[in-house]
Amino acid sequence: MGLFSKKPSTDKIRYRNKDRVERGEFRGNEITELEMPDTVRIIGENGFRECRNLKRAQISNTLCEIGAYAFRDCDALENIVMPGEMRYPDGSNGELGIGCFEGCGLLREITIPEGVAVIGANAFHNCAALESVTLPRSLRAIRSGAFSGCARLKSLQVTAMPELIAMDAFKNTPQEERVAEMRKPVLTIMHTFSFGYPVLFQFSAAPRLIGTEQTDGDMSVVLDAVDNGRICFRITQYKHAGGSHVVPVNQPPTRLFYEEYDCQGRTGKQHEEILASYR
Secondary structure (H helix, E strand, O other): OHHHHOOOOOOOEEEEEOOOOOOOOOOOOOOOOOEEOOOOEOOEEEOOOOOOOEEEEOOOOOOOOOOOOOOOOOOOOOOOEEOEEEOOOOOOEEEEEEOOOOOOOOOOOOOEEEEEEEEEOOOOOOOOOOOOOEOOOOOOOEOOOOOOOOOOOOOOEEOOOOOOOOOOOOOOOHHHHHHHHHOOOOHHHEEEOOOOOOOOEEEOOHHHOOOOOEEEEEEEEEEEOOOOOOOOOOEEEOOOOOEEEEEEEEOOEEEEEEEEEEEEOOEEEEEEEEEEOOO
C-alpha cells in the first residue's frame, strides 16, 4: 500500500506504518479528508501546506509535534480533531510550530492539547472564522501574532492565563482588550537568520525573578534590574552568551548581536542577528 492508501472514489488518505509526515510531503495535495493513525508522531514543516481542498483532519493520538506552517493556507479546513495530549516519548512538552494553522480561514474552533507549553508565532494568524479557543493548563507562552487577525474569536477558555503572552498575540481580535488587562510584561529575544525561520525566546519580566536564571529552550537569561522604563539582563546560556544588556520598554527591538558573513554553498552575504524587546 505504500506510505498511504487512497480509498476508491474518495479523497481520504490513511497512513500505513509511518511515524512522521516529512517536510513538504503533501504540500498542495488535493485531499479533502485526513485520517492519521496513532503511529504518526511528527508532522514536518509544510507537511500539508496549501492543501486547499482539505476540509477535515483527524490527528494522531500520539502526535508530539506540528511543524512550522504544517497546515498553512488550508483554505477549506473547517474541523480538526486534535489529540487530548501532546508530549514526546520522554514526557517533554509537545510543540505547535510557527504559522502551523495560519490562514485556515474556515476553521471555527480549536482545543490546544494538554502538554503543549508554547503556541508558536502566528500559529493561528488570520484564522478569520475562528470563534472558540480552549487553552491547556500546561501552556506557558503564547508567541507573537499567535491569534492575531482572528476577528471572530468570541470564546477564550482557559483555567489560568499563561505568564508569557506576546503583546500582539491577540491583536485585532475581540479578546485583545481582555488579554491586555491580564498579561504581564515579557522580555522577548529573537534570533533571526537570512536563511531559515527566526527562533523566539520569552522570559518573565517580574521583579521577583531578579537574579534567578530563566530558561526557554536553548537560551537562559538572568534579570539584573526591572522597572517601568527598562529591563537589564544577561544571556547566560546560548550561542552568544555574555555581556549585560539594557532594553527600554515599548520601543522597537534592540539589537544585541549582528554578524554578516559568506556562507559556502549559498549566494551572496548571509547575516544573523539577535534582537530583544520588553513589552
